[in-house]
Amino acid sequence: MSPAVSFAGVESVVLDIEGTTSATGFVVEVLYPYSRERFGALLAERAQEPAVRRAAEQVREAAGEPEADAARIERILGSWLDEDRKATPLKTLQGIIWSEGFARGELVSHFYPDTIPALRHWQAAGLRLHIYSSGSVAAQRAWFGHTPEGDLIPLLDGFYDTENAGPKQSPGSYAAITAAIGTDPAGTLFLSDRPGELDAARAAGWRTVGVRRPGEPYFEQGVGDHPEAAGLDEITLTRSTP
Ligand SMILES: CSCCC(=O)C(=O)COP(=O)(O)O
Ligand SMILES: [Mg+2]
Numbered sequence: 001m002s003p004a005v006s007f008a009g010v011e012s013v014v015l016d017i018e019g020t021t022s023a024t025g026f027v028v029e030v031l032y033p034y035s036r037e038r039f040g041a042l043l044a045e046r047a048q049e050p051a052v053r054r055a056a057e058q059v060r061e062a063a064g065e066p067e068a069d070a071a072r073i074e075r076i077l078g079s080w081l082d083e084d085r086k087a088t089p090l091k092t093l094q095g096i097i098w099s100e101g102f103a104r105g106e107l108v109s110h111f112y113p114d115t116i117p118a119l120r121h122w123q124a125a126g127l128r129l130h131i132y133s134s135g136s137v138a139a140q141r142a143w144f145g146h147t148p149e150g151d152l153i154p155l156l157d158g159f160y161d162t163e164n165a166g167p168k169q170s171p172g173s174y175a176a177i178t179a180a181i182g183t184d185p186a187g188t189l190f191l192s193d194r195p196g197e198l199d200a201a202r203a204a205g206w207r208t209v210g211v212r213r214p215g216e217p218y219f220e221q222g223v224g225d226h227p228e229a230a231g232l233d234e235i236t237l238t239r240s241t242p
Contacts, residue, residue, distance in 0.1 A: 005209055005227045006236040011187040013122055013237065014160070014177065014201075016168075017133040017143065019193030019218060020211045021232075026110035032081055034101055035094040039077050042097060043070040051092060058089035086134035088162045095136030102142040109143040112213065116147070118232035119155050126239050130158040130181060132190070134168060137161050157181070169196040174204035189237065193217075195224040202226070209235055 018027050046052050047070065060068045063076050080090050101107040123129055131140050137159045144152045158181055165180075166173035178185050185205030192198055193216055198208040210223020212230060222228070229235050 004234045004236065005229050007189060007207060007209075008238045008240060009187055010127060010189045010207070010237045011239060012128045012130060012157075012181055012183040012189070014130045014132050014181075014188060014190045014206075016190075016192035016194070016197065016211075017131065017135055017140065019213065019216045020191050021115045022110050022112065022143075023215075024217055025215075028084070030110075031094070031098060031107070034107065035097045036078060036081055038097045039093060040070070040074045042093060043073055051096060055089035055092040058092075059087075062087060062089065086162065086168075088136075091134055091136045091139065091162065095138035095142075099138045099142035102146040105146075107142075107146065109147045111147060112231060114231040114233040116149055116152065118235070119152070122237055123155050125237065127237060128157040128181065128183065129155055130160065130177070131156060132160040132165060132168065132173075132177060134162055137164065168192075168194070169200050171200045171203035174201045174206055178204065178206075191232070191235070193223070195221065195226070198223060198226045 015021055018024050042052060043056060047056065056073055059073050059076055060066050065072065068076065077090055077093065080087050098107060119129060133140055135143070140159045140161065141153060144156060160177050162168065165176045174190070178188065186207065189207045189209065190198065190201035191209050191211050193211050193213070195210065198210055202208050208226045210226040210228040211232070212219055212223055212228045214230070
């Protein structure tokens with residue numbers, strides 16, 4: 001078991017989703033197939049919707065295939081899913097499909113047992129809570145809006161993704177979130193399972209905790225020299241400095 005970590009002077013907590021609040025296995029085994037089965041219809045039947053059209057154009061550009069048709073784009077998205085590539089247009093299209101699936105009651109999100117109690121506790125302690133995930137903001141809102149404990153969006157103060165903040169391994173993305181949330185970087189704590197993301201957050205002046213859960217893909221690699229916790233219940237946070 002990792003030693004407990006404790007921070008004072010924290011005003012904002014920014015959380016990653018996959019591997020941190022929730023199991024990667026659920027995302028890969030439930031959400032990914034759900035989107036894979038529906039990309040074809042989305043691209044063929046709703047190509048004129050601005051978000052779909054823009055994402056399709058971004059896929060063509062990223063793949064260097066300006067003439068790619070809907071069937072070809074579907075295959076490209078499938079190969080990105082196989083690689084678990086966190087490409088923005090893939091995440092945009094998944095977000096459309098998932099948010100409609102959550103709204104229809106076909107999907108319910110997953111959280112590790114320590115996550116929701118920690119979020120409630122930190123909010124009650126006066127901390128501001130934000131999400132920063134490769135999953136699109138639409139996907140994040142659907143994820144937190146349709147949990148086993150109902151709608152948890154009121155726990156959260158903001159949602160950030162690779163579109164509105166930038167890539168998760170770039171310090172500039174964390175600086176952009178700092179500007180948006182208005183919290184001093186030293187009073188902002190980032191929780192993630194990926195060392196590259198933690199390094200980028202620290203380079204932007206944030207505090208960091210690596211969430212290292214047994215069974216997660218990054219468990220063996222570890223979280224480098226960041227403080228680590230095996231669950232959110234091992235993290236004690238207070239707003240005031242001693
Ligand atoms: C509800 S967001 C869906 C999960 C997802 O697609 C994803 O890429 C999550 O990545 P993260 O940055 O949260 O590790
Ligand atoms: Mg993650």
